[in-house]
Amino acid sequence: MAHTAVHQASRGQTAAHAHAAEHHDQEGLKILGFWIFLVTDCLLFGTLFAAYVVLRTHTDGGPNGKELFEVPGFVAETFILLTSSFTSGLAALAMNQGKRNQLLGWLAVTALLGACFVGFEVSEFAKMAGEGATISRSAFLSAFFTLVGTHGLHVSLGLVWMTAIMLQLRRRGITAVTRRKVFVISLYWHFLDAVWIFLFTVVYLMGVM
Amino acid sequence: MLTKLKDFASTFFVTGDPLIYGADVAIVLTTIAIVFVLTYFKKWTWLWKEWLTSVDHKKIGIMYLIASLLMLFRGGVDALLMRTQLALPNIQFLQADHYNEIFTTHGTIMILFMAMPMMFALFNIVVPLQLGARDVAYPFLNALSFWLFFFGAMLFNLSFVIGGSPDAGWLSYPPLSEMSHSPGVGENFYIWGIQISGIGSLATGINFLVTILKMRAPGMKLMNMPLFSWSVLSTSVMIIFAFPILTITLALLFVDRFLGAHFFTMTAGGNPMMYVNLIWMWGHPEVYIVVIPAFGIYSEIVSTFSKKKIFGYKSMVFSMMIISVLSFFTWVHHFFTMGAGADVNTFFAISTMAIGIPTGVKIFNWLFTMFRGRIQLKQPMLWTLAFIPCFVVGGATGVMLAVAPADYQYHNSYFLIAHFHQVLIGGVVFGYLAGIYYWWPKMFGFKLDEKLGKWAFWTWNIGFYVCFMPQYALGFMGMTRRVYTYGWDMGWAPLNLVSSIGAFLMGIGFIFQVWQISYSIKYGERDTTGDPWNARTLEWSIPSPAPMYNFATVPHVSEQDAWWAEKQAREAGKRAAAAPALEPIHMPKNSGIPIIMAAFWFVAGFGFVFSWIWMAVAGLLGVAACLLARSFQYDTDYYIPVDEIKRTEASFGRGI
Numbered sequence: 001m002a003h004t005a006v007h008q009a010s011r012g013q014t015a016a017h018a019h020a021a022e023h024h025d026q027e028g029l030k031i032l033g034f035w036i037f038l039v040t041d042c043l044l045f046g047t048l049f050a051a052y053v054v055l056r057t058h059t060d061g062g063p064n065g066k067e068l069f070e071v072p073g074f075v076a077e078t079f080i081l082l083t084s085s086f087t088s089g090l091a092a093l094a095m096n097q098g099k100r101n102q103l104l105g106w107l108a109v110t111a112l113l114g115a116c117f118v119g120f121e122v123s124e125f126a127k128m129a130g131e132g133a134t135i136s137r138s139a140f141l142s143a144f145f146t147l148v149g150t151h152g153l154h155v156s157l158g159l160v161w162m163t164a165i166m167l168q169l170r171r172r173g174i175t176a177v178t179r180r181k182v183f184v185i186s187l188y189w190h191f192l193d194a195v196w197i198f199l200f201t202v203v204y205l206m207g208v209m
Numbered sequence: 210m211l212t213k214l215k216d217f218a219s220t221f222f223v224t225g226d227p228l229i230y231g232a233d234v235a236i237v238l239t240t241i242a243i244v245f246v247l248t249y250f251k252k253w254t255w256l257w258k259e260w261l262t263s264v265d266h267k268k269i270g271i272m273y274l275i276a277s278l279l280m281l282f283r284g285g286v287d288a289l290l291m292r293t294q295l296a297l298p299n300i301q302f303l304q305a306d307h308y309n310e311i312f313t314t315h316g317t318i319m320i321l322f323m324a325m326p327m328m329f330a331l332f333n334i335v336v337p338l339q340l341g342a343r344d345v346a347y348p349f350l351n352a353l354s355f356w357l358f359f360f361g362a363m364l365f366n367l368s369f370v371i372g373g374s375p376d377a378g379w380l381s382y383p384p385l386s387e388m389s390h391s392p393g394v395g396e397n398f399y400i401w402g403i404q405i406s407g408i409g410s411l412a413t414g415i416n417f418l419v420t421i422l423k424m425r426a427p428g429m430k431l432m433n434m435p436l437f438s439w440s441v442l443s444t445s446v447m448i449i450f451a452f453p454i455l456t457i458t459l460a461l462l463f464v465d466r467f468l469g470a471h472f473f474t475m476t477a478g479g480n481p482m483m484y485v486n487l488i489w490m491w492g493h494p495e496v497y498i499v500v501i502p503a504f505g506i507y508s509e510i511v512s513t514f515s516k517k518k519i520f521g522y523k524s525m526v527f528s529m530m531i532i533s534v535l536s537f538f539t540w541v542h543h544f545f546t547m548g549a550g551a552d553v554n555t556f557f558a559i560s561t562m563a564i565g566i567p568t569g570v571k572i573f574n575w576l577f578t579m580f581r582g583r584i585q586l587k588q589p590m591l592w593t594l595a596f597i598p599c600f601v602v603g604g605a606t607g608v609m610l611a612v613a614p615a616d617y618q619y620h621n622s623y624f625l626i627a628h629f630h631q632v633l634i635g636g637v638v639f640g641y642l643a644g645i646y647y648w649w650p651k652m653f654g655f656k657l658d659e660k661l662g663k664w665a666f667w668t669w670n671i672g673f674y675v676c677f678m679p680q681y682a683l684g685f686m687g688m689t690r691r692v693y694t695y696g697w698d699m700g701w702a703p704l705n706l707v708s709s710i711g712a713f714l715m716g717i718g719f720i721f722q723v724w725q726i727s728y729s730i731k732y733g734e735r736d737t738t739g740d741p742w743n744a745r746t747l748e749w750s751i752p753s754p755a756p757m758y759n760f761a762t763v764p765h766v767s768e769q770d771a772w773w774a775e776k777q778a779r780e781a782g783k784r785a786a787a788a789p790a791l792e793p794i795h796m797p798k799n800s801g802i803p804i805i806m807a808a809f810w811f812v813a814g815f816g817f818v819f820s821w822i823w824m825a826v827a828g829l830l831g832v833a834a835c836l837l838a839r840s841f842q843y844d845t846d847y848y849i850p851v852d853e854i855k856r857t858e859a860s861f862g863r864g865i
Contacts (some may be wrong), residue, residue, distance in 0.1 A: 043453035058478025139478030142470035
């Protein structure tokens with residue numbers, strides 16, 4: 001196929017016009033697709049939650065949630081993550097006002113808070129493992145580490161992704177495409193926040209009760 | 210050093226079986242032959258540019274089709290090996306452990322690496338054309354889905370010659386599939402092969418749901434949409450809800466095996482039955498995922514070859530959607546014997562039987578569509594006609610199995626084997642074959658030979674009944690599934706022999722089809738009109754094979770069976786208003802990233818299979834690099850200028 005020839009022709013005036021309109025449609029399509037992806041991710045966590053609830057009491061004589069979970073630690077994690085959701089909202093506001101630097105700033109704060117959250121979680125896991133509460137100790141701990149770890153993995157991947165988007169924003173500014181990308185990552189971020197609320201309730205609060 | 214290497218090789222490669230040495234030689238020779246032919250004819254660039262990096266849904270569909278036919282061959286050979294072993298009592302052809310591997314790979318390949326890709330082939334080839342769209346919603350993701358499937362399938366098949374095949378059954382129930390009972394790498398191959406291709410399937414579900422919701426031609430309301438597209442919508446929704454469960458289930462099994470966790474183990478509080486529940490929460494919708502598109506295909510074919518509008522369009526749509534919802538509430542019927550109690554079993558028995566109602570509605574609708582129609586017995590219609598009685602009997606034995614107390618008797622017997630083969634072959638395979646015959650001219654521009662096709666049809670069909678009817682009886686006679694041999698005293702010999710003869714007849718049917726395809730490439734009737742069957746939906750309004758942009762001008766639709774209505778209007782002299790002027794067409798650019806990213810998944814999967822962390826990490830880093838590379842790519846599309854569209858249309862004899 002004559003790709004190059006075709007491509008050059010696309011630089012004509014009318015084509016460029018059509019281009020902008022089509023891009024608009026495409027960004028909308030991608031956002032819809034991402035919503036549906038979130039549905040699948042929701043089911044993914046739903047399955048993990050189901051497994052956790054089934055195995056919650058299967059401690060096999062090992063430590064249970066009450067002995068392991070430390071209230072200040074998981075409360076701090078919760079506040080950090082909720083705050084990061086708030087700052088990602090502020091980033092979206094800045095984007096809608098066309099303030100690129102402010103947008104970048106709030107995204108950076110969001111990512112930083114996300115990194116703190118992951119740091120807290122890693123140290124919590126390390127401490128538990130150090131006390132002999134490893135993933136292979138009991139079915140309860142297998143389910144705990146897998147469920148909470150999957151959430152942590154999501155947050156970590158989100159950090160890489162957010163950094164990539166920040167680089168693109170620096171290079172290209174706020175365009176239809178970067179706008180969609182920021183919108184999608186903030187959807188993702190809020191979604192992880194919502195999942196955390198369930199984790200906080202089902203795993204930690206019900207665990208220490 | 211040398212002895213170390215020798216030790217490694219003897220565990221790394223599968224050894225000791227002449228069948229496998231034969232396969233090794235065949236694989237090496239085929240690879241050399243392919244490389245030689247591609248190099249000799251200087252086709253590498255062509256292969257890369259036109260196929261491997263293509264994001265064109267029609268080409269992706271054809272690649273799915275080729276891969277699924279290869280997998281049908283592999284799964285079919287597995288079946289024939291099993292039937293050879295069971296033909297007579299006390300045969301020493303296969304040993305017990307080898308037999309275990311073969312029934313495992315047969316099942317997994319037939320469902321996940323044959324039926325799924327054959328279904329995706331038809332999705333890709335047909336849906337955008339039927340909707341009047343230029344491509345799917347996410348062409349890049351579509352290519353990625355294909356390559357994930359492809360490399361997942363390759364990883365799974367590799368276990369045949371490297372490391373050893375999985376042997377814990379097609380759903381790998383723990384504790385058999387746990388480290389305690391399957392310490393080899395076979396189960397890891399199973400997990401990662403399915404996991405990698407499963408990501409692709411999930412993405413395809415999202416892709417086609419959005420395509421159908423958002424990319425329909427202007428004026429095409431959902432309730433005017435062709436029924437095949439409706440069936441794809443229904444299946445996509447099921448994929449979106451079912452596949453995440455599979456992903457997690459297999460991930461948890463892998464965490465058990467890899468990190469020593471206790472989800473499904475017998476110790477430390479693990480619960481193996483949780484796996485069985487989870488895998489069937491995916492597995493039961495999965496069988497509807499593969500059969501619903503077949504229903505869509507039958508609807509298109511019955512209507513086209515009866516020259517009538519489909520009977521009961523709305524009830525067809527509703528019954529498909531009802532089936533897709535009900536399919537999520539029947540999973541326990543696969544293990545009534547778990548002992549969940551009478552109340553739970555009653556619920557699942559009733560929900561299972563309830564599926565018979567919408568399915569029955571569909572059967573009657575097909576029959577009423579044919580009633581007083583001008584029926585043409587072309588190949589697609591033949592397979593459809595064969596499907597109806599076959600599926601009715603298969604469905605009826607399914608209702609027998611759904612009777613929970615009776616199921617304690619049928620459970621894991623050959624009665625069950627006969628039942629699900631009857632619905633999967635009679636429903637799914639017949640349907641996909643019918644679809645392939647029907648849309649073949651649209652894919653390749655020629656029809657498949659009728660005469661050879663009839664030979665294939667009759668050998669397949671006679672073979673099917675000869676093979677599976679005796680198995681119902683064998684089930685009642687006490688023969689359980691997965692036994693690798695039996696004694697003369699059981700009295701099973703005559704029926705098993707008959708069954709094996711039937712299996713080979715189906716094998717001959719497949720050979721006829723291979724012959725038919727190779728014959729028709731040269732001598733098949735060419736399709737110059739784009740509408741060889743005088744059909745009803747939009748894909749037949751464009752040339753065969755379709756140009757890369759599908760529709761030179763996007764059609765406007767105002768009713769069901771849009772192309773038929775258009776033809777009627779033209780015949781009546783009321784030719785529709787002049788087509789709108791051509792405009793440059795927006796197209797996605799080809800990309801090498803999908804195949805490279807999927808190859809990195811393969812590397813990562815292989816690393817996890819052998820617990821080679823360095824390799825797994827390298828593979829995952831490669832995947833991440835590909836994702837980032839794509840994220841930073843902004844120049845991903847181009848325009849086809851009007852001149853080129855005019856030239857292309859003229860080459861099909863269509864002046865605009």
